[in-house]
Amino acid sequence: MKKSVKVPAAVIRRLPHYLRILEELHGKGIERISSGELSERIGYTASQIRQDFNHFGGFGQQGYGYNVESLREEIRGILGLTREYKIAVVGCGRLGHAIAYFTNSFESTFVITAIFDISPEIIGENILGVEVQDVKALPAYLKENKIDIGVITVPKESAQEIADILTAGEVGGIWNFAPMDLDLPDGFPVYNVHLYDGLQSLVYYINHADE
């Protein structure tokens, strides 16, 4: 039922949010929900919710609403969360460590397959059942193992170098935590988590709260 027209990025950004709410409803045993009720819970207008789902053909039934369970499955399907993704974390400092554990907690979908670092003190350590390898071994590792997502949690000085290795090693996408704009092949899937950018815009709103 998928329409072939390109889905706006704004819609894709909202899908994980819908999914999060639906998991919650599912957990509470709620079986059906209308766009109006969902609107109250998620904060988007009912209109927007219906239009968002319509980009994929529409999942509801008139007079009834949406079935929580099946809507959840549809969204999981659209996002591609129905298979497993192998993750390699590059940079195992505090942030890399935290992200590795965080990601690993969604076991059936994301699996930490390898971890790399440059520091001799960390190399060899066992994290999440994976032995931390020397980052020098990364290119060779990628040649022999298919990795779906490379996580960059190294200092920004070496982030581009790692990005080059990851793309050359044909990872499917990059989850970047380095505070810089990576130079990547055109259209290469990347999600940037610019923590400091977010903190700075929060500061703006703190200073303009009453406007």
Next chain:
Amino acid sequence: MKKSVKVPAAVIRRLPHYLRILEELHGKGIERISSGELSERIGYTASQIRQDFNHFGGFGQQGYGYNVESLREEIRGILGLTREYKIAVVGCGRLGHAIAYFTNSFESTFVITAIFDISPEIIGENILGVEVQDVKALPAYLKENKIDIGVITVPKESAQEIADILTAGEVGGIWNFAPMDLDLPDGFPVYNVHLYDGLQSLVYYINHADE
């Protein structure tokens, strides 16, 4: 020179990005830049750059371009990065730990003033020169100390409770890492870092890379 019309959220989101590039240019000793050159570096169109800056009155000079140093100062001023912000981190697990160190690295702007946790094993530890306190002490602490930003790095089950304490304690804003939508007073400044949402939309683009 500030115009009183409301600045679009999209513009505010870009300001930290501009700032990041300008810091870089400044570090390289580059003194002036045109919207065209900046466009190449940052990826927005020259038109958009000029229009963004015009929301604040415009910082350039015709025939010359923008002075890197003064543009940088203007943006820092708009965002409010010219004073110090006191930060309280609530939840000192792996992520809280990482965020605390990360934030603290911008010394003159953000200062970790207090850290709270619920676990007896962590309470009392010294992190960044701050003794980790029992989260029970948070309400009292906020009554006696002005905190600008509360960071929520606790599990989602207790995130709302912490958010309530932070707003009651009149923090200026909340930097939320819990994967849920906090219920906050209308217009209360908050920035959500929904890590899992980002990872999920990355997955979508990995599966639709060729579209």
Next chain:
DNA sequence: CTTAGATTGTTATTATCTTAACATACGGCA
């Protein structure tokens, strides 16, 4: 089986954001 009420899918409208165009003003050189 029929009908009232509810709720979607979808089209139309409005708002917002982005890009383009261009006149205006400044810097720098002859």
Next chain:
DNA sequence: TGCCGTATGTTAAGATAATAACAATCTAAG
């Protein structure tokens, strides 16, 4: 000092996104 080229500020147009409106259709009750 005057002129040319450059790059902004600003207005206009276009694209995208969000909201509103409503007809189509399903549920559920009697």
